[in-house]
Amino acid sequence: MSRQHTPLWEVFVRARRGLAHTHVGSLHAPDAELALRNARDLYTRRQEGVSIWVVPASAITASSPDEKDAFFDPAADKVYRHPTFYEVPDGVAHL
Amino acid sequence: MYGNDFPGEDAPGGLLGEVEAAEAALRAAAERGRAAAEPGSDLAAYFAEVVDADQKIEPRDWMPEAYRRTLIRQIAQHAHSEIIGMQPEGNWISRAPSLKRKAILLAKVQDEAGHGLYLYAAAETLGVSRDELVDLLLDGRQKYSSIFNYPTLSWADVGAIGWLVDGAAIVNQVPLCRCSYGPYARAMIRVCKEESFHQRQGYEILHTLAHGTAAQKAMAQDSVDRWWYPSLAMFGPPDGDSTHSAQSMAWKIKRFSNDELRQRFVDMCVGQAEALGLRLPDPELRWNDERQAYDFTQPDYDELMRVIKGNGPCNRQRMEHRRRAHSEGAWVREAAAAYAAKRAVKEKEKVAA
Numbered sequence: 001m002s003r004q005h006t007p008l009w010e011v012f013v014r015a016r017r018g019l020a021h022t023h024v025g026s027l028h029a030p031d032a033e034l035a036l037r038n039a040r041d042l043y044t045r046r047q048e049g050v051s052i053w054v055v056p057a058s059a060i061t062a063s064s065p066d067e068k069d070a071f072f073d074p075a076a077d078k079v080y081r082h083p084t085f086y087e088v089p090d091g092v093a094h095l
Numbered sequence: 096m097y098g099n100d101f102p103g104e105d106a107p108g109g110l111l112g113e114v115e116a117a118e119a120a121l122r123a124a125a126e127r128g129r130a131a132a133e134p135g136s137d138l139a140a141y142f143a144e145v146v147d148a149d150q151k152i153e154p155r156d157w158m159p160e161a162y163r164r165t166l167i168r169q170i171a172q173h174a175h176s177e178i179i180g181m182q183p184e185g186n187w188i189s190r191a192p193s194l195k196r197k198a199i200l201l202a203k204v205q206d207e208a209g210h211g212l213y214l215y216a217a218a219e220t221l222g223v224s225r226d227e228l229v230d231l232l233l234d235g236r237q238k239y240s241s242i243f244n245y246p247t248l249s250w251a252d253v254g255a256i257g258w259l260v261d262g263a264a265i266v267n268q269v270p271l272c273r274c275s276y277g278p279y280a281r282a283m284i285r286v287c288k289e290e291s292f293h294q295r296q297g298y299e300i301l302h303t304l305a306h307g308t309a310a311q312k313a314m315a316q317d318s319v320d321r322w323w324y325p326s327l328a329m330f331g332p333p334d335g336d337s338t339h340s341a342q343s344m345a346w347k348i349k350r351f352s353n354d355e356l357r358q359r360f361v362d363m364c365v366g367q368a369e370a371l372g373l374r375l376p377d378p379e380l381r382w383n384d385e386r387q388a389y390d391f392t393q394p395d396y397d398e399l400m401r402v403i404k405g406n407g408p409c410n411r412q413r414m415e416h417r418r419r420a421h422s423e424g425a426w427v428r429e430a431a432a433a434y435a436a437k438r439a440v441k442e443k444e445k446v447a448a
């Protein structure tokens with residue numbers, strides 16, 4: 001049996017003009033062009049998209065859930081980044 | 096609406112409603128907080144807490160080794176079933192009775208390939224490679240659904256497969272949209288949305304035949320007679336004999352027992368068979384007022400075991416065909432890989448220049 005290692009690609013589809021590309025899944029393909037064609041056949045058989053990105057899975061660096069605590073901590077104690085943190089005096093408009 | 100209306104759940108109705116409800120539940124659960132929002136030192140407790148909260152386990156989360164192995168086995172078996180499942184229907188593509196039916200059947204078989212690929216991709220997130228999974232199937236070390244070892248003898252069988260086989264698959268699969276493993280649940284949501292077309296096209300084929308000539312109606316009836324019990328057997332052995340069930344339920348991989356799902360399927364089919372004007376081949380089939388469900392004859396589980404062990408009518412044919420298709424496709428994979436390698440070298444030279 002021939003053993004062809006074909007790289008894994010992550011597929012992102014823009015559903016409609018004006019929306020962001022969203023991750024829909026992954027597939028194997030030898031190169032980017034075939035990955036794009038396979039992605040069209042696999043993920044947009046029912047007009048699910050108007051644009052596709054394919055990205056080699058090996059090119060993605062992910063934060064690990066194990067380090068979630070420390071990694072996202074800096075965002076947790078900065079409530080003053082949200083507008084709801086501030087009290088607006090009565091009668092003040094357009095703020 | 097040919098979908099399954101599960102009692103006790105107030106979805107908008109039918110299969111698609113069920114799937115959409117599962118999708119909404121997935122989002123709602125993701126937004127709900129838990130007591131301990133982050134994994135602490137006790138990873139097993141964190142895993143249990145996520146599962147209890149009906150949230151999803153994701154690929155890089157810690158999970159019990161047996162959970163990982165169970166999922167790989169189940170998802171791979173599911174993927175193999177989609178791939179082997181193309182054969183019985185593919186058998187009729189060249190002989191479909193009209194261009195419209197042929198185009199529809201082609202689209203359906205292509206969907207099955209797509210479902211296989213969604214599922215292989217979900218299995219791969221658990222750390223098993225595609226090559227390994229393909230080998231496990233080709234070597235016969237992993238199974239596919241026993242139903243695909245039955246032959247498609249007439250065009251009506253394409254209808255019966257859509258109505259009964261896809262119908263049974265849907266009853267099995269809709270609860271899997273709520274499975275605790277994220278990639279599997281998301282793949283199943285995609286699959287189920289597409290399956291409802293499959294079931295309806297099968298039902299329509301049978302409906303057309305059942306309202307055609309006497310010979311066409313007889314062909315439809317013969318087909319239902321042959322597919323009914325194998326379809327009931329798709330839900331697996333009775334609860335008492337099912338080896339993996341209890342643990343899978345605790346992990347929320349599985350949500351309902353084999354017998355519960357089988358009963359749902361029977362209750363769903365009776366009315367649909369009446370609308371077709373076809374008879375389900377079970378003289379014991381009757382409404383039980385006390386249970387608020389139909390009594391029915393169980394499928395032959397000895398036959399199911401024989402088919403699973405490799406001795407169904409078409410096991411050898413299906414595996415030979417898959418092996419041949421794989422080896423005959425080798426040159427395509429090799430050519431595509433050679434072309435990709437050549438292009439990669441050229442790109443590198445361009446960058447260096």
